[in-house]
Amino acid sequence: MNIEQWTIKSVLDWTLSYFTEKCVESPRLSAEILLASTLGLERIDLYVQYDRPLDKQELAAFKAKILRRTKHEPVAYITEKKAFWKSTFIVTPHVLIPRPDTESLLETAIAHLNSRKKGLRILELGIGSGAIIVSLARELPYHTYFGTDCSYSAINIARQNATQMNVTIHFVVSHWLDALSGTFDLIVSNPPYIPTLELQSLAAEIVQFEPQVALDGGNDGLFHIRTIIQDAPHYLASDGVLMVEMGCDQGKAIQELVAEEGRSKTLQILKDYAGHERVVCIGNIGQS
Numbered sequence: 001m002n003i004e005q006w007t008i009k010s011v012l013d014w015t016l017s018y019f020t021e022k023c024v025e026s027p028r029l030s031a032e033i034l035l036a037s038t039l040g041l042e043r044i045d046l047y048v049q050y051d052r053p054l055d056k057q058e059l060a061a062f063k064a065k066i067l068r069r070t071k072h073e074p075v076a077y078i079t080e081k082k083a084f085w086k087s088t089f090i091v092t093p094h095v096l097i098p099r100p101d102t103e104s105l106l107e108t109a110i111a112h113l114n115s116r117k118k119g120l121r122i123l124e125l126g127i128g129s130g131a132i133i134v135s136l137a138r139e140l141p142y143h144t145y146f147g148t149d150c151s152y153s154a155i156n157i158a159r160q161n162a163t164q165m166n167v168t169i170h171f172v173v174s175h176w177l178d179a180l181s182g183t184f185d186l187i188v189s190n191p192p193y194i195p196t197l198e199l200q201s202l203a204a205e206i207v208q209f210e211p212q213v214a215l216d217g218g219n220d221g222l223f224h225i226r227t228i229i230q231d232a233p234h235y236l237a238s239d240g241v242l243m244v245e246m247g248c249d250q251g252k253a254i255q256e257l258v259a260e261e262g263r264s265k266t267l268q269i270l271k272d273y274a275g276h277e278r279v280v281c282i283g284n285i286g287q288s
Helices: 008-021 027-039 043-048 056-070 075-079 100-114 131-139 152-164 196-201 223-234 251-261
Strands: 081-084 087-090 121-125 144-149 170-173 184-189 236-245 266-271 277-283
Touching (some): 008 056, 027 075, 056 075, 081 100, 081 131, 087 131, 087 152, 100 131, 100 266, 121 131, 131 144, 131 184, 184 223, 223 236, 223 251, 251 266
Parallel strands (some): 121 184, 184 236
Antiparallel strands (some): 266 277
16 A cells, blocks of 8 residues: 555554454554544544545654554553643653542542632642642642652653643652651642552553552552551641542551541541542541
8 A cells, every 4th residue: 555545544444453453452542542642633633634644754653653552551651641630741651640530539639628728738649740739739829739759750750740731849759758847738649559469460551561669559458558647647737638549449448547546536438430439538637
């Protein structure tokens, strides 16, 4: 087939068939996103310009992306971007790909902050790409925002996203709260919470490409959540709140963990849009 015969439509049709044959997850969506990224278009433009021919350079660039996708590399890492909330974030294999489930944590934080005064100190632990803290800063710019991560590479990606979206975040390289001082009115976190033995049962594109340090929650999945709940009292204001994303089957264990700590007066577990328990909110967790 001559190069000029490869139009957007014919390339999409061929790629859909090829991805299906290779058992690529979401073959049509993958093909559309990768081709749109290659051509610098929005996905809708592919169908508006379906008869547009691709030149040799465009075909070569798209072929390279096709090959990466057939090896189960996530689309977000191939395009280096992922939509989350109301923005599109830079992502690389140094950070976890933002998930729609995590928007439940973000929405809970926004609703809480909307009921509070301005000028609060907000902290995210384990920021990764910065999707949560940057989204909060865009929605509610009148607070002061801080973010920690143990990875310099993750901090660099988050800083790029903050700069791209014109928000100010104070970044600290830290293992959870270790390098911090002072108190915060709200602490949010989406820590690793998948039990170690369950990691290998996840999809290949997760196990083979996403940073394991951002997924592995230890033997029971609660290793990092336990650390955060134990240390947070020393960093929360007297009326501060801790919000943590969790696995859908971890609510009871976390309730028991908080009860053992004996400091929290209020605990609420909220569900995501799929009806799964997703966010635990702990208020008045300060020292008694």
